[in-house]
Amino acid sequence: MNDLLRFITCGSVDDGKSTLIGRLLWDTGSLPEDHIATLHKDSRAHGTQGEGLDYALLLDGLQAEREQGITIDVSYRFFRTARRKFIVADTPGHEQYTCNMATGASGAELAVILIDARKGVLTQTRRHSRIVHMLGIRHVVIAINKMDLVDWSEQRFADIERDYRAFAHDLDFTSISFIPLSALNGDNLISSSSAAPWYQGPSLLGCLEAVHIDNEQSADFRMPVQWVNRPNLDFRGYCGRIAAGSIAPGDAVRVLPSGATAHVQRIVSMDGDLPHAECGQSVTLTLAEEVDISRGDVITSIDTPVECADQFEVRLLWLSEKPLVAGRSYELKLHHQRANATITSIKYELDINSGAHLSARSVSRNTIAVVNLSVNRALPFESYARNRTLGGLILVDRLSKETVAAGMIHFALRRSSNIHWHSLDVDREARQQQKQQQARCVWFTGLSGSGKSTIANLLEKRLHAAGRHTYVLDGDNLRHGINRDLGFTEADRVENIRRVAEIARLMTDAGLIVLVSLISPYRADRDLARGLLPAGDFLEVFVDTPIAVCEQRDPKGLYAKVRSGVIKNFTGIDSPYEAPLQPELRINTTETSAPEAAEMIAALIAQERKPA
Amino acid sequence: MSLSQLQKLEAESIQIFRETVAECARPVMLYSIGKDSTVLLHLARKAFYPARLPFSVMHIDTTWKFREMIAFRDRVAREAELDLIVYTNPQGQAEGINPFDHGSSYYTDVMKTQALKQALDQHGFTAAFGGARRDEEKSRAKERIYSMRAAGHRWDPKAQRPELWSLPNLQLQEGDSMRVFPLSNWTEADVWQYIAQEQLDIVPLYFAKERPVVQRNGAWIMVDDDRMRLNPGEVPQQRLIRFRTLGCYPLSGAIDSTATTLEEIVNETLSSRQSERQGRAIDHDGAGSMERKKQEGYF
Numbered sequence: 001m002n003d004l005l006r007f008i009t010c011g012s013v014d015d016g017k018s019t020l021i022g023r024l025l026w027d028t029g030s031l032p033e034d035h036i037a038t039l040h041k042d043s044r045a046h047g048t049q050g051e052g053l054d055y056a057l058l059l060d061g062l063q064a065e066r067e068q069g070i071t072i073d074v075s076y077r078f079f080r081t082a083r084r085k086f087i088v089a090d091t092p093g094h095e096q097y098t099c100n101m102a103t104g105a106s107g108a109e110l111a112v113i114l115i116d117a118r119k120g121v122l123t124q125t126r127r128h129s130r131i132v133h134m135l136g137i138r139h140v141v142i143a144i145n146k147m148d149l150v151d152w153s154e155q156r157f158a159d160i161e162r163d164y165r166a167f168a169h170d171l172d173f174t175s176i177s178f179i180p181l182s183a184l185n186g187d188n189l190i191s192s193s194s195a196a197p198w199y200q201g202p203s204l205l206g207c208l209e210a211v212h213i214d215n216e217q218s219a220d221f222r223m224p225v226q227w228v229n230r231p232n233l234d235f236r237g238y239c240g241r242i243a244a245g246s247i248a249p250g251d252a253v254r255v256l257p258s259g260a261t262a263h264v265q266r267i268v269s270m271d272g273d274l275p276h277a278e279c280g281q282s283v284t285l286t287l288a289e290e291v292d293i294s295r296g297d298v299i300t301s302i303d304t305p306v307e308c309a310d311q312f313e314v315r316l317l318w319l320s321e322k323p324l325v326a327g328r329s330y331e332l333k334l335h336h337q338r339a340n341a342t343i344t345s346i347k348y349e350l351d352i353n354s355g356a357h358l359s360a361r362s363v364s365r366n367t368i369a370v371v372n373l374s375v376n377r378a379l380p381f382e383s384y385a386r387n388r389t390l391g392g393l394i395l396v397d398r399l400s401k402e403t404v405a406a407g408m409i410h411f412a413l414r415r416s417s418n419i420h421w422h423s424l425d426v427d428r429e430a431r432q433q434q435k436q437q438q439a440r441c442v443w444f445t446g447l448s449g450s451g452k453s454t455i456a457n458l459l460e461k462r463l464h465a466a467g468r469h470t471y472v473l474d475g476d477n478l479r480h481g482i483n484r485d486l487g488f489t490e491a492d493r494v495e496n497i498r499r500v501a502e503i504a505r506l507m508t509d510a511g512l513i514v515l516v517s518l519i520s521p522y523r524a525d526r527d528l529a530r531g532l533l534p535a536g537d538f539l540e541v542f543v544d545t546p547i548a549v550c551e552q553r554d555p556k557g558l559y560a561k562v563r564s565g566v567i568k569n570f571t572g573i574d575s576p577y578e579a580p581l582q583p584e585l586r587i588n589t590t591e592t593s594a595p596e597a598a599e600m601i602a603a604l605i606a607q608e609r610k611p612a
Numbered sequence: 613m614s615l616s617q618l619q620k621l622e623a624e625s626i627q628i629f630r631e632t633v634a635e636c637a638r639p640v641m642l643y644s645i646g647k648d649s650t651v652l653l654h655l656a657r658k659a660f661y662p663a664r665l666p667f668s669v670m671h672i673d674t675t676w677k678f679r680e681m682i683a684f685r686d687r688v689a690r691e692a693e694l695d696l697i698v699y700t701n702p703q704g705q706a707e708g709i710n711p712f713d714h715g716s717s718y719y720t721d722v723m724k725t726q727a728l729k730q731a732l733d734q735h736g737f738t739a740a741f742g743g744a745r746r747d748e749e750k751s752r753a754k755e756r757i758y759s760m761r762a763a764g765h766r767w768d769p770k771a772q773r774p775e776l777w778s779l780p781n782l783q784l785q786e787g788d789s790m791r792v793f794p795l796s797n798w799t800e801a802d803v804w805q806y807i808a809q810e811q812l813d814i815v816p817l818y819f820a821k822e823r824p825v826v827q828r829n830g831a832w833i834m835v836d837d838d839r840m841r842l843n844p845g846e847v848p849q850q851r852l853i854r855f856r857t858l859g860c861y862p863l864s865g866a867i868d869s870t871a872t873t874l875e876e877i878v879n880e881t882l883s884s885r886q887s888e889r890q891g892r893a894i895d896h897d898g899a900g901s902m903e904r905k906k907q908e909g910y911f
Binding site: 003004032033034035058059060061062063064072073074075076077078085087099100102103106107226227229230231235237239240241268269270278280281282284295319331333335336388389392393394396400401402403406 | 756
């Protein structure tokens with residue numbers, strides 16, 4: 001039996017949570033006499049019970065709460081019986097204060113959910129049940145309160161139980177108990193009441209004393225490093241609270257994310273070295289080997305390390321008034337790690353009432369949603385279901401520093417499930433935006449020696465100087481690498497152009513301005529390239545130089561070789577060149593200098609994309 | 613084997629100390645010499661052993677503490693090699709603000725609340741540990757373990773940060789600061805049981821002994837030095853008393869007790885029908901007085 005039970009009271013506003021706890025404190029004799037005297041005084045001043053005592057005033061410790069007769073924030077109270085000690089968090093019922101309710105619930109092992117017998121199961125009952133469930137509480141007590149106001153109707157009790165069970169069907173609570181009671185009158189609170197002879201179950205206190213909380217914890221050792229203690233050069237201790245398993249000197253451990261291994265040398269404490277330490281203890285470990293360990297690393301048993309990942313599926317409770325919008329970046333805190341986090345997509349929002357998955361573009365306050373989260377580096381973690389310490393996280397707004405969400409890791413996203421992220425979020429548009437330019441493919445076609453490469457290189461220099469991101473694909477250069485298996489037959493020429501066109505397509509998708517310099521004699525092949533690219537992105541530039549001029553320039557000495565018969569299948573000589581019919585630009589190099597041509601093309605690129 | 617209640621509380625408090633030191637730029641520990649401060653200091657030393665405390669320990673001296681408290685403070689500071697800061701509000705001291713002429717409320721504001729804010733500001737501390745517990749008083753029952761204070765050290769009880777699991781958000785905007793309460797989940801009985809378990813040295817005023825007292829408003833007030841103003845006809849009497857909580861001597865009521873050992877104190881605490889702070893005059897300066905003091909920056 002646990003010696004301490006931490007529980008919360010929750011449920012809709014005015015269901016009598018504070019009254020229930022106040023009365024419980026009263027009936028268990030937990031109130032000092034001077035507090036009782038104060039209660040008598042306060043009940044007359046602020047009470048809502050006429051001449052009677054207003055037990056809620058014992059809990060509502062804030063002036064505003066007493067004045068408004070509501071609970072705003074969590075109140076923690078302590079009491080004990082012969083069988084158990086209790087810490088109860090009385091949480092507010094108003095939807096507005098859901099974040100405070102979650103604060104109380106995150107540390108609890110059991111929830112007492114109140115329902116007003118007159119009102120039955122309300123939206124807020126369901127909201128709190130879902131939050132309690134999502135935070136991992138597996139034991140709930142449904143306290144059906146104010147039974148005196150429905151004449152202790154067995155039928156009413158049965159109806160509410162049936163409604164709640166129908167709702168909670170898909171929540172895997174370990175235990176659900178239903179108790180009819182009147183908190184105000186103390187019926188079925190600490191002992192069974194004669195008011196409901198049809199009810200054979202335990203009183204609320206009897207139930208709280210008897211419930212067995214099974215802390216299913218993995219036995220594998222896990223300790224997130226909270227603080228590295230280095231008082232001098234001779235001592236290096238790793239401090240943290242053990243999140244699972246136990247440890248002893250000599251045990252072999254692994255450190256994540258580095259994966260380094262070592263042995264525990266000592267468990268250091270002010271009371272002398274410990275022979276062994278277990279889950280829940282705050283300890284200081286020293287290691288026999290020198291390993292680089294920082295705050296946020298996780299020390300685990302050597303054979304059962306935790307995973308590291310940078311993308312997760314996470315269940316979020318959104319707490320901020322500013323709604324969650326996918327794509328925004330927050331600071332994440334996961335155990336002792338801090339990282340930059342982006343919510344890459346909202347998978348669905350949970351319908352509080354039905355549990356249905358709703359598609360959502362944004363998530364508002366007090367809503368539960370499942371999202372994909374991406375962080376800027378791999379973090380050691382476990383799923384929240386497996387380990388709360390290593391799977392619970394918060395998100396913090398960078399500017400206002402407010403806590404905007406509580407999150408529970410479901411699992412890490414594997415590569416296969418990342419395709420979504422790749423195709424959806426960082427697309428060509430995003431890359432173009434990052435580079436602040438329109439991606440283009442400028443396709444230079446023309447005879448050998450016509451001046452394609454000269455103009456392309458000039459143009460690239462000019463664009464580069466203007467801060468554009470560019471790349472020149474030169475046909476001759478590509479033939480040294482990716483196309484070196486190709487010759488000059490028609491088939492090989494076609495394949496040559498297909499490959500270059502595909503590369504140009506990838507590069508424009510990467511957001512670049514690609515300058516292709518390629519004789520590309522066949523119209524059909526150039527059209528193929530044009531077809532691979534989004535309409536308007538392909539700019540065909542015909543570098544129109546008479547073959548006589550080309551032969552005269554002959555920068556690579558190729559025409560000479562053709563004339564001497566060394567080279568066959570040469571475009572314009574013994575292989576055809578099909579001049580473009582409607583190029584985006586035609587440059588007559590006998591009239592236009594190369595710098596002028598570059599200038600003209602730059603102007604063309606700068607134009608808005610032509611519609612298809 | 614599972615941890616005992618006190619082991620769990622100890623582990624949680626140590627975790628709170630380490631987390632704050634890891635994330636806050638300039639932490640300090642408020643030390644008020646009493647039993648809670650004694651436990652707080654002990655836990656802090658455990659958290660960082662074998663290193664020395666990575667922060668200073670500060671006492672706000674109202675000049676009206678029991679003499680035995682000051683002697684105890686100086687001995688502890690020496691033995692534990694503390695970096696002790698003692699601060700008194702200089703204006704308050706110059707004006708001779710005292711609980712007799714100025715009333716407990718004004719006196720507390722000037723010599724404790726204002727003094728504390730001055731000291732925190734002067735040193736630029738961004739986080740201050742305090743020994744407050746949630747079971748002490750109902751507005752304290754409402755406070756977070758990591759409690760954010762806006763500029764001017766104001767506590768806004770209606771806008772506290774969510775605090776999930778043991779995962780505090782300790783990030784601050786310029787001018788904000790944190791009050792951190794590692795003993796939040798301890799009860800008075802836990803504190804005494806821990807003092808007994810760890811054999812901690814405490815101010816002797818906690819043990820019953822014959823002391824000179826006068827009765828004021830139903831409480832025994834100890835005549836600790838000759839600054840105590842006696843009312844006409846009031847004669848100090850020797851009485852077997854001890855203190856459940858220690859503050860400024862003219863404002864701390866003693867209880868009748870024969871408890872001279874820690875074991876006897878634990879038993880007395882567990883069976884008491886009066887609350888711990890019942891003898892504290894300042895808690896009763898009007899309804900919601902503790903909450904108001906806290907909003908103004910009191911611990």
